[in-house]
Amino acid sequence: MPIFLRADAFSTDTQHVVGEDFAVVLAAAQGGSEDAFAVLWRDANPALLRYLRVVASEHADDVAAETWVQVVRGLPRFAGDESAWRAWLFTTARRRLLDQARVRRRHPTEPLDEITAADVPRTVDAEQLAMENIATESAMALLSRLPEQQAEVILLRVVAGLDTEVVADMLGRSPGAVRVAAHRGLKRLAALLTGAGVTL
């Protein structure tokens, strides 16, 4: 049974949840509570990274870091529910992504060599975690094969949990166009999965 981020059941490494208690957690974070902000961050950062790794694979971590810096600075001014919070977070990320793309076009750089998986010491637990994460990584790799707009719409609808109207507002398109793009993306996913015989 899949585990959803917005459900009550969360991973075992945190005892805080966001959902009905979002308003309380938000108020505490705005008041300077580090624990409350940590809840917000742990709830939203995985989804943010997954979104960024599909639309900007090489610079996902940098964009995510810059996004959170902006969020921290603007946190006291934020007002809204959890849906508005996520919309604000992903809108900020998208803008940072566009800014970085603009900077990279002006100043192209070569990325440094990253630590490969072979260099990381492996343990039994790490192996198990890697197996569990295969499904997530595979799903992200699958979405990367879609056209950029279709993949982005699906990620914002599913991973970010945003409504069609909110996504349309972020992308500057009509809700109908967003819906059509999402459907086409899902059909293409179905064709890829069915034709390749891949099961997750």
Added chain:
Amino acid sequence: MPDSPLPPWWGPAPFDERDLDAVLSSETADIPVALRPVADALAALQAAPMPAELRGQAMIMAEFRALAEFRAAGLGKDGRIGDTRPTLVLSVPREGPARRRAPRHRARRRAAPVASRRAGALIGAAATAIVLAAVVLAGNVSGPFHRVGSSSASTPSAPRHAGGNSSSPKVEGSASQEPTARPTAGGSATTQQSKGSRLCHAVYDIVKDSGSSARGKQEMSSLSSLLRQLSKLAGGSRQLPGYCAQFLGDLFPDGTLPHIPGLGDQGTGSSQAGQDNQGALAHL
């Protein structure tokens, strides 16, 4: 997938838009079989966070902590709740004495009347001439006068050039007047020396007679012109007294100095200076 002799696209679609909306909304209970793999893929995207996705928490918490402390400091100062200023506000420097002055209108300088410039030049020339005359007549210039006084016979006197002065004073004594060559455009040293002597004498003539009020204005104009020429020869207006001293010494071949009422006997002349003062002055 059921076996069928018909191609896949023959017949009703395996799923419709409502099914797709249900997958997007994670309502996967009644979705068609064809969409099950898609639903599973989307569910994997919403799985529990991976360790790598929680790695950057320390960095962002440090940023949050720093800003929270900053805001806490701001709360203490003005008591506002939720001070949202993440940056320092710099005060606008007031305009003070350090402010750069507005540039003066250059036109004012240019608009200075010509007459005032001429008046200033004449005043400067007159002051220089007075100083020159005072130095010469008071005997403050040593050296040349002493030499002239001791060897008066060998000192030639150049003919004077008096601008507009008809009465050229004569030099009494054994000094012979030798005509000087006209200054050429190239100007040898001797020529320049004679020209300098001529100009110095002319200046002296005007200064000597400057007490006459009837010719004051005209002579001031001539004096200004003469002093400009002398300044060029002497290498500056400040060099004039010393420059002309070498030429005006022939005026006093005996070492006598003219008597200036009020000044008394002049210093560096010979012992006979005081005796023939009046005579020398009359002849000059």
